[in-house]
Amino acid sequence: MKLFIAAGAFILFVVPHIAHAEDAPRFNGFSSGVEVSHDRISVRQDPGNIGATRSARKDGVGYRTFIGYDVQIGNIVLGAEGATGGGGKAVRQTGTRGQYLVDPGLTYDLTARFGSTLTPGLLVYGRAGYRWLQTDRTTIPAAGPRLVREQTDGGITYGGGAELAVNRHISLRAEYNRTVYDRTLRANKAALGAVFKF
Template sequence: MREMIGVTMKKIVAILAAGTAFGAVAMPAAAEDFSGPRVEAIVGYDVSQAGSDADNDLNDMDDQDIDGLLYGVGIGYDYDMGNVVLGIEGEYTDSTAKTEYSDGMDYEGFGLGRVDTGRDLYIGARVGAKVAPDLLAYVKGGYTNAKFNVLASDGESELKQDINADGWRAGAGLEYALSDNTFTKIEYRYSNYSEAEFENGDLPDSDRFDIDTDRHQVVASVGMRF
């Protein structure tokens, strides 16, 4: 009798163990929580170029674009609704992009003259969908304000002036949760600047005027949630 009970208990334990193992395999992985405040470091590729209204089609030597390294920081707050994530975000970035001459004729003016790219401020919102438990695909959009630093020279004196440009930004990206509170992102965004003013320079500040400048960026970032 004791042997029968022992055999029965062993069978029950084996069945429970098998069921537990099956449950561990069959149970889907828990989705990461994308809620809460976040901060991130950003780096990527930045190119500004003349928009369609500012193209210089008469000069084949004018590249009409400048490119360089983008770097900065971002903050945001997300609300995880289950399969959908809503968020607000802001950024402060800078760039090494500037106009250059080569062979005495190749001038990368892109419609704004001889400039180097200054700081860029962005504020906007995003909406995302969980395509995997730890992977978020999202689109974004908002307002951007950028500065381009102008430098002109006649050989004897120099003129320094800032161009303060307003525009909008749209983009899309992927965010991968490395852990409960760390993440990495890759993102493409497009910005267009349509109004600007001269300020903070050797000449008096100007009234606002129309421009047409496009900006393309591919960036990666790493960050933390709190």
Template sequence: MKNVTIAVAIAASALASPVLAQETGDFSGAKGTVIAGYDNIDLDIAGVDNVDGFLYGAAIGYDMQSGNIVYGAELEATESTGKISTTGGRIEVGRDLYAGGRLGYVVGDSTLLYTKAGYTNARSSSPGLGGANGDGVRVGAGVEFKLSQNVFARGEYRYSNYEDGVSRNQGLVGLGVKF
């Protein structure tokens, strides 16, 4: 997981380095973001390893800026390719819904360091046996770089904890547009 977090930070830095000197205005406004990254799920089942997968999806949100402080709300829907075979059959982790807030601090004109927290609901299924939803909480931290007045890139790590001891670690990158 440490390697994934480092890779996300390097990718976000590489995307933003040519534009760090540009003045791009504030972070206020409605946003849409496509996201992709690494998904690791601990199902807390004896004898079952963690499930790894590719995470992809989209988020919408609205931020407000006051001085160097940015705060906002975000909704997100993602899907995961994580699957694992067990003695009881195959388990697939699927969609994950999130609603929460974020709080950040602007560094320079183009960089936002932020934390986030909120509610999350994940779905897992086993072919032939049906599926289950799990409610939980998510916390995370990230960096967002403005590439232009209306385009930004972000890198983020987040941890989710669900019912029945299930947890999730994710490292992702995103590309978004401010409306």
């Protein structure tokens, strides 16, 4: 997590002084990009009915690819984005009657963002939308057979970030978001990305 914070600070405060953007790049039109992220998956309560009394969580590395479209009107930027990704590590919850394992797979999301340019080429924004997560859920009872099921959960995702235009075709961004899939499964993501504009 410290690495992501340091890299985000570098993008937002150091890069502007060493990368001279072209005259007033704007956040308009189609774009695509990639992100690498620090993902934290949390399992709360006891979805596996194994007698667990504590929440469990696991940190891992994730990735995401996306396509989007932005419209800039004055200093205001409105955008929409669709993406797919993956990564993160399996979370193991232990109880008095066995273990419960949640192994994250692919994610899909549709989101919108709303922001403002603080200076030409530097956008600060909020993001909200809906994200789906595919998981393998494994219940390992202390006595009895192992039960494995595939499941897809969906939930509200929200967060914010900043994007810096290096030139008219490339920008860098740092973003943090949170997804609540249901009352037992949640995810936090701190991401760094590169955006390529058409």
